[in-house]
Amino acid sequence: MNTRNPRPDVSPALRAHLAAIAGPGRLLTDPADCWPYGYDNSRRQALPQAVVFAADTGQVAALVRLCAAQGLPLIARGRGTGTTGATVPDRGGVVLSFERMNRILRIAPGDRLAICEPGVVNADLQRAAGAAGLFWPPDPTSAAVCTIGGNLAYNSAGPRAVKYGTPRENTLGLTAVTGLGEPIRTGVLTTKGVVGYDLTRLIIGSEGTLALITQATLRLTPLPEATRTLRAAYRDIQSAAAAVATLMAQPVTPCALEFMDAAAIAMVRGYAAVDVPAATGALLMIEVDGARAGIEDAAAALAAAARNEGLLEVRHARDAAEVQALWRTRRALSPALRQVAPKKINEDLVVPVSRLAEFIDGLARLARETGIRIVNFGHAGNGNIHVNLLMNPDDPAEMARAHACLDAVFSLTLGLGGTLSGEHGVGLEKRDFVDRELDAPTLAVMAAIKQALDPAGILNPGKALPS
Known part of the structure; x- marks a missing residue:
């Protein structure tokens, strides 16, 4: 879908200003x-x-100051893997691509940071x-192509967040440029x-x-010595949801619970061919990691917690080939x-783990009422479910x-x-629904923060918060 946006021609004067800031080979206007x-x-x-x-923090700061003076929207972009339109320049302006600012400056094992x-x-x-x-715990599905800047911009995590947390829990500090064109340093080098x-x-x-983030100090975690993978098949969603609640309430935290x-x-x-019992109504993928000496006991504890009356089978992978098969x-x-x-339509919604069964039941009811097919999967350990409306x-x-169903x-x-x-994230896709979740006083505080850090309103305008 093309988003209509005004695109006045870039004047020779503006192009000259942009070229001077960007440097040779770093500006596109055609x-x-x-x-x-x-x-x-x-x-x-x-x-x-x-x-x-x-190119660097100084260049980014100069570009922000120019855009603020000109009233030009400035939209930061990584590799474009986001799903909510957050990097789409729907109001025109300048896209600032960070794809060439891709150096790993330091890895310090003793301090566990990068x-x-x-x-x-x-x-x-x-x-x-x-x-x-x-390793850095955040592991989005798009890890092979997505950037650290994008992970931070969206707080994108992935399956390991159930045990290790999101980028917010795994970032020590940032260098960033505010909408005033001022570089700031946040956070610390310590835990x-x-x-x-x-x-x-x-x-x-x-x-x-x-x-705009120009450098990140990330908290690293030691690689586990061993990992075990299990797959549990259930007769219905209620049984699977009950198992999720039990799994998350016992001492061994899975590193993935899909x-x-x-x-x-x-x-x-x-x-494709599916090797699960014919009566399977819900499936859990369970992984646990940790010290080699205790990994079998940890896997056994998770298998025990996964058992209830609706369980059809639990399968354990014993080698890499079996892991791939599961x-x-x-x-x-x-x-x-x-x-x-x-x-x-792909939405990533989150509910308390204890209410997961109610959520899936409610989605099935909406599918029946609207005639829209809904397919659900995701990170059950966080209650983070990817709800897909097929239309x-x-x-x-x-x-x-479909939109009434959504x-x-x-x-x-x-x-x-x-x-x-x-x-x-929110971007454009969910912006107009945000005031359902956040009340007016809370939104007013957020608007005041935006005004303080970006008084000209040039940083990705119209995204994340209602107008």
Whole structure:
């Protein structure tokens, strides 16, 4: 979907200013060159007036000051893997691409930290940290291509968050440029520090609306000695949800606890061979990691916690081949969804773990009432479920029903004490629903923070918060 946006021609004077700040080979103004930087992984696309490739903090600060003086929107971008339109320049302006600012500056095993630029790809950081026996816990599905800056902008985590937390829990400090064009340093180099306000956590998840991250100090964790993988099949969602609650209440915390509902399993059955019991109505993928000496006891504890009357089977992987076999059903889901519904609505919603069964039951009811097929999977240990509404975007009547269904899905989520986004962010897609979750006084405080850090309103305007 192309987002309509004004794109006045770049005047010779403005182009000269941008070129002077960007430096040789770091500015695009031809529309044909700019179009590829006007999209993300949503169905939105808009044309920026210019694209600048970030080089360093000083250059970014100078660009912010120019855009503030000119009233030009400035939108930060990594590799465009976000799903909510947060990097789409729907109001024109300048896209600031961090893809070339991709250096890992330091890995300090003794301090368990890494310092890197925002354009570093998550998987590249993991390889570099792994060579020192460490890893950075956030592991989004797109880790092979997404950047650290994007992970921080959305607070994107992935399956390991159930044990290790999100980027907010795994970032020690930042260097960032505010909308005033002023570089600031937040946080510390230590795991303890309470001087001043916690601006690090404020900027993480703000989608480039408060400040532009130019360097991150990340907290690393030692690689576990051993990992064990289990897969539990259940007769129905109630049994699986009860098992999730039990698993999360006992002492051994899984490092991954993934979920697929009956609709997801049925979709995979239509796409590939599925090695699960025929009566399976819900599936849990369970992983545990830790010291080699205690890993078998930890796996046994999780297997015991997963057992209830609705359990059909628990399978344990004993080697790498069996691990791959157990994960095959889950990994077949994404290609199945792309084949069946390439233009689905994909929401990442979160409810308390104790209310997971109510949530899935409610989604099944909405599917029946609206005639919209809904497929659910995700990170059960956090209550973070990816809700996929399958529809034909070329059918206006079906699209209308899908949007009515989505509205009801959001109401269901909030009614259960949940939140509208776990890790995909708000961007444009969820912006107009935010005031359902946040009350007016809270939004007023957030608007005041935005005004203080970005008084000209140029940093990713119109994103994350209602107008």
